[in-house]
Amino acid sequence: MTAREIPFVKMNGLGNDFVVFDARDVSVRLTDAQIAAIGDRRSGIGFDQMIIVEKSPLGVDAFMRIYNRDGGQVDACGNATRCIGRLLMEEKDTDRATIETNAGLLMAFATGDEARVTVDMGEPKLEWQQIPLAEEFRDTRAIELQIGPIDAPVLHSPAVVNMGNPHAIFFVDDIEAHDLERFGPLLEHHPVFPEHANITLAQITGENEIRAKVWERGVGLTRACGTAACATGVAAARKRLTGRHVTVTLPGGPLDIEWRESDGHVMMTGDTELEFFGALDMDTLDTGKPVWRREEQGAA
Numbered sequence: 056m057t058a059r060e061i062p063f064v065k066m067n068g069l070g071n072d073f074v075v076f077d078a079r080d081v082s083v084r085l086t087d088a089q090i091a092a093i094g095d096r097r098s099g100i101g102f103d104q105m106i107i108v109e110k111s112p113l114g115v116d117a118f119m120r121i122y123n124r125d126g127g128q129v130d131a132c133g134n135a136t137r138c139i140g141r142l143l144m145e146e147k148d149t150d151r152a153t154i155e156t157n158a159g160l161l162m163a164f165a166t167g168d169e170a171r172v173t174v175d176m177g178e179p180k181l182e183w184q185q186i187p188l189a190e191e192f193r194d195t196r197a198i199e200l201q202i203g204p205i206d207a208p209v210l211h212s213p214a215v216v217n218m219g220n221p222h223a224i225f226f227v228d229d230i231e232a233h234d235l236e237r238f239g240p241l242l243e244h245h246p247v248f249p250e251h252a253n254i255t256l257a258q259i260t261g262e263n264e265i266r267a268k269v270w271e272r273g274v275g276l277t278r279a280c281g282t283a284a285c286a287t288g289v290a291a292a293r294k295r296l297t298g299r300h301v302t303v304t305l306p307g308g309p310l311d312i313e314w315r316e317s318d319g320h321v322m323m324t325g326d327t328e329l330e331f332f333g334a335l336d337m338d339t340l341d342t343g344k345p346v347w348r349r350e351e352q353g354a355a
């Protein structure tokens with residue numbers, strides 16, 4: 056490793072993938088353009104989110120900073136929380152870790168299978184100001200949207216939930232019958248969402264079984280979105296479409312979501328994958344084609 060290289064780990068949760076930098080002992084500061092260059096799947100390393108692990112100001116195991124592929128910083132990422140929880144638990148050789156985020160403190164728990172991690176994602180926020188929405192809606196189980204170019208009436212009344220980030224969930228009969236790639240960007244930027252929103256299509260497929268696909272704010276279609284799965288579980292239970300313990304199956308695989316009765320917290324359990332270790336040449340970041348390499352010995 057040369058002086059200007061920084062190590063990274065490539066991980067994913069159900070195919071929602073991350074480049075993770077450890078900035079606990081070195082400073083990693085990147086511009087929006089540099090983040091977008093690293094995230095580009097053709098000319099960079101490629102990721103849905105970039106994660107920077109920092110020292111926790113509150114003194115817990117670590118602080119997790121999250122960036123979408125467009126370079127925007129966001130407060131929550133469920134799949135990354137499981138991945139970083141796994142890294143921290145392996146590092147400390149313990150069965151739990153506490154992660155500070157801009158959305159609060161999150162706890163990760165080992166399950167006995169090193170790749171499978173449970174995370175306490177905290178309580179969902181359900182008031183219109185907390186989503187946030189631009190205008191008052193008393194009942195966030197279904198809000199009426201005015202959307203010109205989208206013709207299907209079913210796509211006008213999503214449930215909205217904040218899981219540390221804003222989500223709109225449209226319950227439909229068949230998630231394949233709607234072109235999420237076409238209307239995802241319109242809904243993400245709808246004026247009712249002043250901070251934009253992650254857009255989910257959800258289909259009830261059985262008792263406590265949901266299929267979903269997600270257009271992520273700042274990214275686009277992803278293989279999975281952990282906070283969207285949590286928000287979908289909460290919304291389905293609030294609408295009495297399911298109970299409080301569901302399996303949400305995304306294109307990348309299933310997540311077990313339980314909205315606990317005892318304290319209102321959302322528990323999420325699912326797989327993580329450590330893809331490879333690598334090193335990034337910091338001197339090439341502004342060329343638009345960052346140079347990086349895999350570390351052979353790290354491959355898992």
Ligand SMILES: N[C@@H](CCC[C@H](N)C(=O)O)C(=O)O
Nearest residue numbers: 132133134220272280281282
């Ligand atoms: N993939 C994530 C969510 C990442 C942030 C999201 N795109 C946003 O802008 O809020 C997850 O697994 O939760």
